[in-house]
Amino acid sequence: DTAVSQTPKYLVTQMGNDKSIKCEQNLGHDTMYWYKQDSKKFLKIMFSYNNKELIINETVPNRFSPKSPDKAHLNLHINSLELGDSAVYFCASRDAGTRGTGELFFGEGSRLTVL
């Protein structure tokens, strides 16, 4: 059983299009995250939700909109895609009840290529 699953794994699209990436976790965690990994492998946090409430919202263009319909799902919608949005997007989950000691569990990543 995959603990954190993301779809799609690969996404190739044209500039200006709108796309979504979905994430689901079956670990019973209450906190989920989106990270962006650029070509230099640097991981930047974008958003985090705890029990469907947005708790981290880093400096990200408002073309990016997360949605958490329930605590097991966190989706990422991107409007008007730009070349600079090309990256690997990772979803992760964590048990926040561990008071900062819990580790992140990552999905396999979604590689977005904007042409």
Add this chain to the structure above:
Amino acid sequence: AQSVTQLDSHVSVSEGTPVLLRCNYSSSYSPSLFWYVQHPNKGLQLLLKYTSAATLVKGINGFEAEFKKSETSFHLTKPSAHMSDAAEYFCVVSGAGSYQLTFGKGTKLSVIP
């Protein structure tokens, strides 16, 4: 506030020789510290974590790390490198009770046959 500095962006070792990947951290609160490994085109996998118990932490695949508060360091070591260890390694810090985890910029480990 918290931060992580991985002191080497690239480390190259010969197969069978020791591995040392260096990490310094800064945290206002009692930190939890983690090391993750990312193989090419894969997600991130936890190697080990420190959460204020034993300062010497053993992880998977023969890796271990030592928490040194006086030096604010959490270096990752392995006695003998294997070809399969070639990957990107990330040091991560989380403050007590914090939702935020801060990643270092990563260290690429190359293993020479």
